[in-house]
Amino acid sequence: MFPRRCHATLRSILTTAAAGALLTSCALTGGSSDDGPTTITYWSWISGSQEIVDRFNETHDDVQVDFQLIPGGGDGGYAKMFNAVRAGKAPDIMTVEYPQLNSFITQDLIQPITDWDVEELADQYPEWTWELVSPSGDEVYALPKDVAPTVLFYRADLFEEYGLTPPETWEEFRATAERLQEQRPDAFLTTFGHNDSGLLSALAWQAGAEWFDTSSGEWSVNTTDENTRRMASYWDELIADGLVTSEPMYAEKHITDLQQGRSLTLIGAPWSAANLSRFLPELAGKFDVAPMPRWDDEPTAGNFGGSTMALPVGSPHPDAAMEFARWVSTSPDAVAAAAPVSTAYPANVNLQETWATEVSSVNEWVEGMNLPEVTSAAAQEINPAWEWGPDMTESFARLGNATSARAGQPGGLERAITGWQDTVVDQLRLRGYNVAD
Amino acid sequence: MSTLGTQVGTGDRAWWMRRSFATLLCALAALYTLMPLVWLLFGVTKTLPDLYGSNGFAPSGGFHVLDNIRDLFAQDGGLYGRWLLNTAIYAFGGAAVATLLSVAAGYAFDKFEFRGREKWYGLVIAGVLVPHTAIVVPMYLMMSEIRMTDTMWSVLIPVMVNPFGVYLARAYSSGAIPNELLESARMDGASELRTFFSVGLRLMGPGALTIFLFQFIAIWNNFFLPMVMITNNDLFTLGQGLFTWNTGVGQNPDYTRMVVVGSAVATIPLILLFIPLQRRWRAGLTEGGIK
Numbered sequence: 153m154f155p156r157r158c159h160a161t162l163r164s165i166l167t168t169a170a171a172g173a174l175l176t177s178c179a180l181t182g183g184s185s186d187d188g189p190t191t192i193t194y195w196s197w198i199s200g201s202q203e204i205v206d207r208f209n210e211t212h213d214d215v216q217v218d219f220q221l222i223p224g225g226g227d228g229g230y231a232k233m234f235n236a237v238r239a240g241k242a243p244d245i246m247t248v249e250y251p252q253l254n255s256f257i258t259q260d261l262i263q264p265i266t267d268w269d270v271e272e273l274a275d276q277y278p279e280w281t282w283e284l285v286s287p288s289g290d291e292v293y294a295l296p297k298d299v300a301p302t303v304l305f306y307r308a309d310l311f312e313e314y315g316l317t318p319p320e321t322w323e324e325f326r327a328t329a330e331r332l333q334e335q336r337p338d339a340f341l342t343t344f345g346h347n348d349s350g351l352l353s354a355l356a357w358q359a360g361a362e363w364f365d366t367s368s369g370e371w372s373v374n375t376t377d378e379n380t381r382r383m384a385s386y387w388d389e390l391i392a393d394g395l396v397t398s399e400p401m402y403a404e405k406h407i408t409d410l411q412q413g414r415s416l417t418l419i420g421a422p423w424s425a426a427n428l429s430r431f432l433p434e435l436a437g438k439f440d441v442a443p444m445p446r447w448d449d450e451p452t453a454g455n456f457g458g459s460t461m462a463l464p465v466g467s468p469h470p471d472a473a474m475e476f477a478r479w480v481s482t483s484p485d486a487v488a489a490a491a492p493v494s495t496a497y498p499a500n501v502n503l504q505e506t507w508a509t510e511v512s513s514v515n516e517w518v519e520g521m522n523l524p525e526v527t528s529a530a531a532q533e534i535n536p537a538w539e540w541g542p543d544m545t546e547s548f549a550r551l552g553n554a555t556s557a558r559a560g561q562p563g564g565l566e567r568a569i570t571g572w573q574d575t576v577v578d579q580l581r582l583r584g585y586n587v588a589d
Numbered sequence: 590m591s592t593l594g595t596q597v598g599t600g601d602r603a604w605w606m607r608r609s610f611a612t613l614l615c616a617l618a619a620l621y622t623l624m625p626l627v628w629l630l631f632g633v634t635k636t637l638p639d640l641y642g643s644n645g646f647a648p649s650g651g652f653h654v655l656d657n658i659r660d661l662f663a664q665d666g667g668l669y670g671r672w673l674l675n676t677a678i679y680a681f682g683g684a685a686v687a688t689l690l691s692v693a694a695g696y697a698f699d700k701f702e703f704r705g706r707e708k709w710y711g712l713v714i715a716g717v718l719v720p721h722t723a724i725v726v727p728m729y730l731m732m733s734e735i736r737m738t739d740t741m742w743s744v745l746i747p748v749m750v751n752p753f754g755v756y757l758a759r760a761y762s763s764g765a766i767p768n769e770l771l772e773s774a775r776m777d778g779a780s781e782l783r784t785f786f787s788v789g790l791r792l793m794g795p796g797a798l799t800i801f802l803f804q805f806i807a808i809w810n811n812f813f814l815p816m817v818m819i820t821n822n823d824l825f826t827l828g829q830g831l832f833t834w835n836t837g838v839g840q841n842p843d844y845t846r847m848v849v850v851g852s853a854v855a856t857i858p859l860i861l862l863f864i865p866l867q868r869r870w871r872a873g874l875t876e877g878g879i880k
């Protein structure tokens with residue numbers, strides 16, 4: 153009995169060793185093509201990801217994607233990615249939003265994807281988008297998935313009832329707000345989301361501000377420029393005069409105001425339509441969309457959201473991951489798959505026609521809206537000079553704290569945003585970045 | 590007569606006031622505890638727009654419980670069902686092993702004389718004083734060393750021990766198991782293990798149940814440990830899953846409804862567990878108290 157058991161143990165050790173050797177040789181040649189598909193892990197929280205992954209898996213045999221829903225970026229998702237990549241447990245591919253790309257790049261958490269011939273795709277994306285995924289101009293770090301040009305959603309039925317037209321400039325926006333309150337004193341032209349750092353930066357972006365700049369070779373931060381001040385003091389006055397209400401976006405009060413027609417417009421981006429449709433299903437057909445009111449004669453838009461597909465350092469199957477990322481970023485199929493649940497606007501200009509047809513045909517809330525034309529015009533008007541800082545998750549949190557603390561005070565927004573500059577400079581120096589004075 | 594009457598009256602009033610004050614305190618405490626649950630119950634009947642647009646403590650037009658529950662179990666390819674099952678595995682598995690270990694250890698500390706008994710016992714009790722959160726990160730590093738993070742074991746193993754359970758079990762054992770009974774079992778020729786399993790364990794049933802329930806609830810509600818150990822969605826607990834959904838509301842507001850309905854459904858297994866066990870548990874608590 154004893155010798156046989158010993159023999160069996162020996163044999164199993166040998167088998168294990170042989171299997172290990174086999175695995176190693178597989179890894180070295182980089183392929184497991186004969187053993188069925190490569191399964192990769194995709195980390196994201198972007199609406200529509202599951203649908204996109206399902207469609208990819210149906211149409212591909214060589215690569216299969218395991219979608220892992222992670223907490224929303226700033227709410228824990230990025231922290232999870234940082235930890236996982238540092239611990240050597242990176243997923244194969246993951247979502248990073250535009251503002252956070254620089255922090256992933258500067259901390260060596262995502263790798264350049266230039267080797268996967270992505271340069272040839274450059275002209276399929278708006279210039280400003282490509283500059284954000286390739287900040288230094290040589291290496292490309294992510295493939296853009298969607299973008300979010302700012303647009304203005306408005307209650308077309310109520311505008312008609314009160315004899316209002318969508319304002320083309322911010323001056324007209326104020327006049328419209330006044331005319332509305334003459335007729336309906338309890339209503340506001342919009343709800344201003346003072347706590348939403350993404351919205352505030354989109355508004356500053358649209359106003360011509362450039363908060364971050366790396367052209368000198370150092371980081372420089374400037375939120376005290378004329379354009380930022382003009383934007384901030386404009387909203388301060390509107391809030392002080394009671395023409396708009398200042399509330400957290402998508403919180404209970406905001407939604408109730410939208411439902412009951414007390415808040416008539418929403419500054420948003422194409423993705424907002426899907427959100428609105430879920431909160432306000434019974435108002436389908438009553439909303440329309442217009443370009444964002446502008447500051448000067450030249451039309452401009454900001455960007456308010458959007459995401460990219462980034463390849464983490466230590467991605468176990470980079471080739472398969474890039475095949476998936478390229479498909480998400482360039483395939484009409486991916487856009488069609490997500491359309492029933494998401495109205496996020498594809499970054500790739502070749503997909504925008506598919507998007508227009510798909511969202512208006514599968515989403516009755518968007519049907520009949522001017523969304524495709526307004527969005528496509530806005531996407532071309534975004535200022536390409538805008539850059540993001542190297543630690544935006546933290547910077548955004550600090551901006552949100554500053555604006556929430558000063559919300560409602562006279563001149564509060566302007567002081568919060570201009571004061572934020574020093575906070576960011578301190579924060580970045582503490583993190584070891586070189587910041588210009 | 591009249592003096593006596595007044596005296597009775599004052600006594601009455603004092604009694605009545607004391608009583609109503611106590612009742613008021615209890616009512617406030619009950620309100621504080623039950624209000625969120627009431628809100629949750631109404632929430633389960635609502636659509637997403639109604640969750641925002643209607644009074645949380647009143648029904649709104651329509652009764653959407655079945656739709657909501659169906660959507661809950663269909664969301665993200667049925668992840669919720671998976672999380673429910675995982676949480677049950679962690680809670681039942683962890684609590685069962687923790688109870689057995691606690692009872693055995695408590696019994697041993699109570700019934701056996703061995704060198705350094707009180708010192709060892711002190712060490713166990715010191716474990717009660719160390720906050721659970723403080724040792725989660727060191728545990729993660731250890732699990733990471735042996736490549737066990739992101740497995741069910743990484744959550745199960747740490748919850749399989751419960752120093753407070755050992756304390757309860759020792760106290761319970763000294764009250765519920767007469768030493769004479771063990772003597773007679775030994776005289777009948779039973780081994781120590783046999784004595785423990787056939788005599789000790791049976792007498793400690795109600796105490797074990799208390800430990801089991803405490804540990805079960807602790808694991809069911811445990812958030813930090815699985816949050817640190819597990820990154821794979823398919824191994825998530827309910828708390829972790831609901832948290833993840835809750836951070837996704839910016840992308841998909843419908844997660845708000847899923848979190849409300851999911852939280853309500855997550856309370857059901859605990860209630861179901863309590864109903865049949867409640868009577869025995871209460872009996873066990875009083876038994877342990879009288880000595």
